[in-house]
Amino acid sequence: MAGRTPFTNVDPATAAAARLQGADPHELDQTMEFMLRLIYTNLPDFPIYDCPRLPPPLALADDHSSAVDRLSTLPRELLRGIVSRLPVKDAARTAVLSSRWRPLWLSTPLLLHDAHLLPKGHRWPLTPANSPAITAAVSHILEAHPGPVHCVRLVCTNMSLYRPQLARWLQLLADKGVEDLVLVNRPWPRDLPLPAALFSIATLTRLYLGQWKLPDTAVLRGASFPHLRELGICCVFMKRGDVECLVARSPVLEILNILGCMEEMRLRIVSDSLRCVQISMSSIEHIQVVKAPLLERLVMYRSSPNAARGLYTKLRIADAPKLRVLGYLEPGQVLEIRDTVIMPGIRTSASTMLTSVKVLSFNVRFGVHSDVRKVPTFLRCFPNAERLHIMSKRCDQPSDNLALNFWEESGPIINVILRINTMSIREFRGDPGEVAFLEYFFRxxxxxxxxxxAMANPKSTPFSTDEALSKVEKCSKNTACITLVLRNKGPAGGELWKFKDGADFSFHDPFSVAEVSRKQRSE
Known part of the structure; x- marks a missing residue:
């Protein structure tokens, strides 16, 4: 073990238990760090940013010997705006600038991110040695600031070691009207129960939870979130029905995000307010959209129970008249529209179609016969789809590619012929099944x-990019559309899904490779 880095997540008891079972606790520690980073990547942006430079009339004089403190003469509301955009340490320190600045921090709604309280010189990943200083600083700030509390991120502390402090924090946050709260436990243990007090903070408009265990059902039934619009549940231990219980007690909830929940959930969606549901890297047995009159987006990313063993999420959509964006559908899964299970070759009718869907995404193994046979049938269920995005998945079994004549013999697909104006295929390797589909689509x-x-990364999936490019050019040579071929240096299977892309309603198409790249560059 010489030279190994210290644990950042695993406690000594867990490390000893892992060794007794023949496992390397350092690998477990690294896995937990990966999951935490995945959670952090999917947390909402914190509303702190660099202030723009002051315009010339407000800048200090060029002659520094006669420099005047012009900032302090600005209107009070503008000074409070400046303070509100500073990290909490800097915001509190403005009190020493002058008598005009002294009361500003205390009269400005609190924005607190505990990562801004790391001791000087300390960076990620965190170590247990950071926790005492951060915890003490959080306690001091929450006690000192009179409120209101706008936004709080508590993501750096192993909460199991500071349960009395956590209870006090939640009491203070409730008393001071916290609106936006992120609470991530630095494990171990991973299944630390959330305090019941959290579920009675009625002022919350956004809540994200990471690495916890939900309390008993009785506590959840007593929850009250009358103003909650966005809920994120990340790597949380919970029972069937817990999510539905929280949704039912959030009458204006618009966005529901679930990440890394592996208890083979069954999700039943009944909500008059939900607009976006995203489920990422979780184990979901069954999703039923029973009644969701405002639901616009449903995204399921890598969330089948065990696709390697042929176990896929069963999806039933009964009542979602405004559903516009849907993905990533797996042809291996059972799709049920209203009361009809969609099978290959089924005759479509008004009862088996969702005419509201405009943006559609599939995961397809073009070398698996049963996958490809379902694609034409699935496409016919969404006759008004205008954008089609396909993720081509690797086949870990003997290839069974279907040629061009399969697509031609499958009959006309209305949306392909008359509706789809944008199509993308990702992780392209130039395999015969991929090429057959491209040729059919262009024709x-x-x-x-x-x-x-978008090509697959040849470093993770060996293939000839030049040969694949020539196949694309051959398929598209007689078409007038714009064909873009993107080289890929990213991970196998594409970049991980990000909740903020899917929940950005100003972003027309969250599956678009080109638009996502353009959006990220603008940020």
Whole structure:
């Protein structure tokens, strides 16, 4: 073990238990750090940013010997705006600048991110040695600031070691009207129960929870979130029905995000307010959209129970009249629309179609016969889809590629012919099944304007990029649409899904390779 880095997440008891079982606790520690980083990546942005430079009339004079403190002469509301955009340490320190600055921090709604309280020189990943200083600082700030509390991020502390402090923090946050709260436990233990007091903070508009265990059902039934609009549940231990219980007690909830929950959930969606549901890297047996009149987006990313063993999420959509964005559908899964299970070759009718869907995404193994056979049938269920995005998945079994004649013999697909104006295929390797689909699409689609082919990374999936490119050029040579071929240096299977992309309603198409890249550059 010489030279190994100290644990940042695993406690000594867990490390000893892992060794007794023949496991390396350092690998367990690294796995937990990966999951925490995944949680951090999917947390909402913290509303702190660099202030723009002051315009010339407000800048200090060029002659520093005669410099005047012009900032302090600004209107009080503008000074409070400056303080509100500073990290909490800097915001509190403005009190020493002058008598005008002294009361500003205390009269400005509190923005607190405990990562800004790390001791000087300390960076991620965190170590247990950071916790005492951070915990003491959080306690001091929450006690000192009179409120109101706008936004709080508590993500750096192993909460199991500071349960009395956590209870006091939640009491203070409730008393001071916290609106936006992120609470992530630095494990171990991973299944630390959340205090019941959290579920009675009625002022919350956004709540994200990471690495916890939900309390008993009786506590959840007593929850009250009358103003909650966004809920994130990340790597949380919970029982069936817990999510539905929280949704039912959040009458204006618009966004529900679930990440890394592996208890083989069954999710039943009944909500008059939900607009976006995203489930990422979780184990979901069954999703039923029973009644969701405002639901616009449903995203399921890597959330089948065990796709390697042929176990996929069963999806039933009964009542979602405004559903516009849907993905990533797996042809291996059972899709049920209203009361009809969609099977290959089924005759579509008004009762088996969702006409509201405009943006559609599939995961397809083009080398698996049963996958490909379902694609034409699935496509017919969404006759008004205008954008189609396909993630081509690797086949870990003998290839069974279907040729061009399969697509031609499957019959006309209305949306391909008359609706789809944008199509993308990601993780493209130039396999025969992929090429057959591309050739069919280019021959058939009459209104398509843009096709994006994003190559797989040849370092993780060996193939000839030049050969794959020549196949794309051959398929598209007789078309007038714009065909973009993107080289890929990213991870196998594409970049991980980010909740903020899917929940950004100003972002027309969250599955678009080109638009996501453009959005990220603008940020």
């Amino acid at each position: 058939t689609a009459r209104v398509v304007r843009t096709v994006v082919v």
